[in-house]
Amino acid sequence: MPSASPSTSSGRPADLVSRLASPDRGARLRALRELKNQIIGNRTKKLAYLKLGAVPAVAAVLADASDDGGGDGDGSCCCRRHDLLVQSAAALGSFACGVDAGVRAVVDAGALPWLRRLLVSPDEKVVDSGARSLKMIYQSKLAPKYDFLDHQNLEFLLSLLNSKNDNVTGLGASIITHSCQTSAEQWALYEAGVFQKLVDLIGGSVSQRDASLESLTAIIRNNHEVTPKILEFENGRALNLIIKFTIDKSPRTRLLACACLIAVSKTSSRYVEGIELESKLIYRLLELLEDPGQVGDEASFALSSLIEEKEDLQKLAFEANAINKLCFHLQNGLSCPKRLQGILLALANICSKLEICRSKLLDLQAFDLVSDALRHDCTDIRVAACICLRSLSRSVKNLSAGYFMNETVIIPLLQLLHDPSISVQLAALGAISNIVIDFTRRKSNFIHCGGVKLLAELSMAMDPVVRSHSLRALKNLTFLADRKCKEVVLSEITASSLASLIRDPESAVQEQALALVRNLVDGCVQSVDYAFTENGIILDAIGRQLQYASKAEIGIQGMYALSNIASGSKVQKDAVMDQLFQHGGMNTQPFIMRFLHSNDNQLRTASIWVLINLTTSYCPGAAGRVLKLRNAGIILQLKSMTNDPCLDVKVVQKIYHLNVH
Amino acid sequence: MAQVTFLVKLIMRGSSKKVITKEDWEKRLNDVKIRKEDMNKLVMNFLVTEGFVDAAEKFRKESGTEPDIDLSTITDRMAVKKAVQCGNVEDAIEKVNDLNPEILDTNPQLFFHLQQQRLIELIRNGKVEEALEFAQEELAPRGEENQSFLEELERTVALLAFEDVSNCPVGDLLDMSQRLKTASEVNAAILTSQSHEKDPKLPSLLKMLVWAQNQLDEKAIYPRIKDLSTAKLEDPSAS
Structure with missing residues (x-):
């Protein structure tokens, strides 16, 4: 690689790195400066020098110069030492800026303690340089966590925040933003009075203000005890200040103030004066979306977090024309991955509950842009597109209109099931689960595209969440499906695999497998037959699983599956009876007795449905089954449930009695 | 007022x-x-932002108005600005990095514009080979990172294609105004890094x-x- 800076041409990069270890201080200093000036702003060069091992070499210069006492000898020597400290710290900071591998290398080179020592230097420039570098490091997720629970660390942090130097206070705030995560840490920072210091700093310079707003957010986030204490401090001084900065001149400050208030609203909503401030936040964030830089990219993430799971705020965002604005940026923001991801997530959140929002998005012809994003190079964008699609497909109207069951959507979604990233697979499964419900006759499209085969394969995946999500998709596909569809599902997944999934070690998988059986055997007598393929291996697995089921959800799905099977012929009803009693043993009561006593309303309801289907009087053999149930004390138990507190239970209980008498 | x-x-x-x-x-x-003090602050704000360090110093002494930043930083900032205006872009970059390495590390657009100005100066001085090498090594990777940088880079490299650059469609890049534009961008970034507003209030x-x-x-x-x-x-x- 030829030197890229012709006028300072001084040989190859490897030579430059070796000159960092030169015995001559002057040569070392020149090499450091040259390295620093080459890498600042230049990601390519940072990576190239990282490979050449420049970071440990620079860290060694720093350590050497730090150890070198200084103060003695002549002035020029002292001056060089000062320069070596400043330049090496600056170079390390630059390596850590925006490059993960750089942060890792700086940390691995053991440079952190040396950089920290610079902060107590009497020389302001050395302090600045050290603080800036450490700030760069702590802005990365890869930086080591700072332990606030350690008393000495906390003292040191306070000394940083009390400094007169902007860079040092900024560093203190960055450390908090980076490392404060648990409520114990938030509490420790609160008790040490850190937040008062931060509130003071909000009134300081622009950089202090931004840094302290961000770290206050970290201390407030999800902490119901600390938040009120901070907000009520000095008659709400902090809150008033934060609100004031939502209309600041600097877009970054506005965004950080909004983010802080979002954290407040999610923790203690009473402080944001009900809906009014939240609605203002929506408008502020939509304005910030117009910012062409990083602030604009991040604004959509903040908006997502504000309206997430909150239907009232989603409506407000809709009224604030958010969907038009987001779709406009969706059309124009394709070059920046972060922005595209944020916009897709914001749209996903707005459309997660309200039909008006979904139809608005479809009216704006934005659907194609969302489905195009499924094929994007960037993983995060593919995930975001899936989540957005999942929100859009929550609508019965859109499902019935057949927006999703076509090849432009299904094929890329199915391709994502092969994605190396599990998060992409899961997001795709989430969208597929909704789409396959489809109330029209288009389920066959999905089968033609090879969807069932893929889902059946994934139901055997190593990851339990992938297993349960793919079973859920199959379950939704078989919901009210025709026989042809069910047959494909069963032949792809096979009865023996389904039986082993019912006995999966993970309860979430068991639940979805039982629910899939429930939908498979729903409907006509031929459907019920599916439970009896391969010598009734599925039915057996259900009975066994119910015997040991500890979770109500598993009992519910299993009992509904049995109830559907019990709606079949005499032989099929008798087979269910066998399951009810065969696992009972001599001393243990049948599991259905346990379920009738359960606290879970749905489980009691499902259990009675099984009994109703078993005892339907016009079916052959009903009298014998009633007798057996009576002998086991089950009928008596059922009679005692006339005054069950749950309405559903009471109703099915009435149906049962109509049945038997 | x-x-x-x-x-x-x-x-x-x-x-x-x-x-x-x-x-x-x-x-x-x-x-x-x-208030007279407010008027004075306005004047001081103008002198500081525009970089009139001597005038600011005199005004401080005469009116007793304290500037909101250390006046010595103005000298550094002006030196950077002047270096860009004279076409010594590399020198300017080194000076900015000495002042605060964060500025160019966190401001890709400004960094690109300075490198672009360096390329323009090489072309202006007829160092064609160096210019090509520089564009390839330093600027092309930035173009890969950002579409708009790539477009600007293509426009700049186009300068090499013309015999008579003063009359070519991208000739404006060689104007003094291009240097001034870059210089004022650096000036603004330094002011922002010093928590100072980048435009004077007056x-x-x-x-x-x-x-x-x-x-x-x-x-x-x-x-x-x-x-x-x-x-x-x-x-x-x-x-």
Whole structure:
């Protein structure tokens, strides 16, 4: 690689790195400066020098110069030492800026303690340089966590925040933003009075203000005890200040103030004066979306977090024309991955509950842009597109209109099931689960595209969440499906695999497998037959699983599956009876007795449905089954449930009695 | 400043178009109280932002107005600005990095523009080979990272394709104005990094004056300021 800076041409990069270890201080200093000036702003060069091992070499210069006492000898020597400290710290900071591998290398080179020592230097420039570098490091997720629970660390942090130097206070705030995560840490920072210091700093310079707003957010986030204490401090001084900065001149400050208030609203909503401030936040964030830089990219993430799971705020965002604005940026923001991801997530959140929002998005012809994003190079964008699609497909109207069951959507979604990233697979499964419900006759499209085969394969995946999500998709596909569809599902997944999934070690998988059986055997007598393929291996697995089921959800799905099977012929009803009693043993009561006593309303309801289907009087053999149930004390138990507190239970209980008498 | 405050008050009142005599106007102007310290701060803000360090120093001594940043930083900032204006871009980059390495590390657009200016200077000096190598090594990777950088890079490299650059469609890149543009971008970034506003307040105040007069023109006939350099009030009856 030829030197890229012709006028300072001084040989190859490897030579430059070796000159960092030169015995001559002057040569070392020149090499450091040259390295620093080459890498600042230049990601390519940072990576190239990282490979050449420049970071440990620079860290060694720093350590050497730090150890070198200084103060003695002549002035020029002292001056060089000062320069070596400043330049090496600056170079390390630059390596850590925006490059993960750089942060890792700086940390691995053991440079952190040396950089920290610079902060107590009497020389302001050395302090600045050290603080800036450490700030760069702590802005990365890869930086080591700072332990606030350690008393000495906390003292040191306070000394940083009390400094007169902007860079040092900024560093203190960055450390908090980076490392404060648990409520114990938030509490420790609160008790040490850190937040008062931060509130003071909000009134300081622009950089202090931004840094302290961000770290206050970290201390407030999800902490119901600390938040009120901070907000009520000095008659709400902090809150008033934060609100004031939502209309600041600097877009970054506005965004950080909004983010802080979002954290407040999610923790203690009473402080944001009900809906009014939240609605203002929506408008502020939509304005910030117009910012062409990083602030604009991040604004959509903040908006997502504000309206997430909150239907009232989603409506407000809709009224604030958010969907038009987001779709406009969706059309124009394709070059920046972060922005595209944020916009897709914001749209996903707005459309997660309200039909008006979904139809608005479809009216704006934005659907194609969302489905195009499924094929994007960037993983995060593919995930975001899936989540957005999942929100859009929550609508019965859109499902019935057949927006999703076509090849432009299904094929890329199915391709994502092969994605190396599990998060992409899961997001795709989430969208597929909704789409396959489809109330029209288009389920066959999905089968033609090879969807069932893929889902059946994934139901055997190593990851339990992938297993349960793919079973859920199959379950939704078989919901009210025709026989042809069910047959494909069963032949792809096979009865023996389904039986082993019912006995999966993970309860979430068991639940979805039982629910899939429930939908498979729903409907006509031929459907019920599916439970009896391969010598009734599925039915057996259900009975066994119910015997040991500890979770109500598993009992519910299993009992509904049995109830559907019990709606079949005499032989099929008798087979269910066998399951009810065969696992009972001599001393243990049948599991259905346990379920009738359960606290879970749905489980009691499902259990009675099984009994109703078993005892339907016009079916052959009903009298014998009633007798057996009576002998086991089950009928008596059922009679005692006339005054069950749950309405559903009471109703099915009435149906049962109509049945038997 | 008094004129602006007063004008805004009048606009807010929203009266129908009426005539205000010069006498009456001046009388009302005198009622608007502006603190001398605020005026001084405005002047100091202008001197600091624009980088008139000697003037700022003298003004500090004479008026007792304290600048909001260390005056020595102005000298450094001006040195960077001047280096860009003279075409010594590499020197400017080193100076910025000495001042604060964060500036170019966190501002990819500014970094690109400085590198682009370096390329322009190489082309201006007829160092074709060096220019090509520099574009390939330093600028091409930035173009890969950002589409708009790539477009600007292509425009700049196009300079090499023309025999007579002064007459080519991208010749404006070689103008002095391009250097000034880059210099003022660096200047603004340094000011921002020092938590200082990048534009002086005084010109915005003048813009507000012009805006306010335009608004008021629709509502009243009054003594306007036509010549901003003298701030002389025109007599409404004369026009």
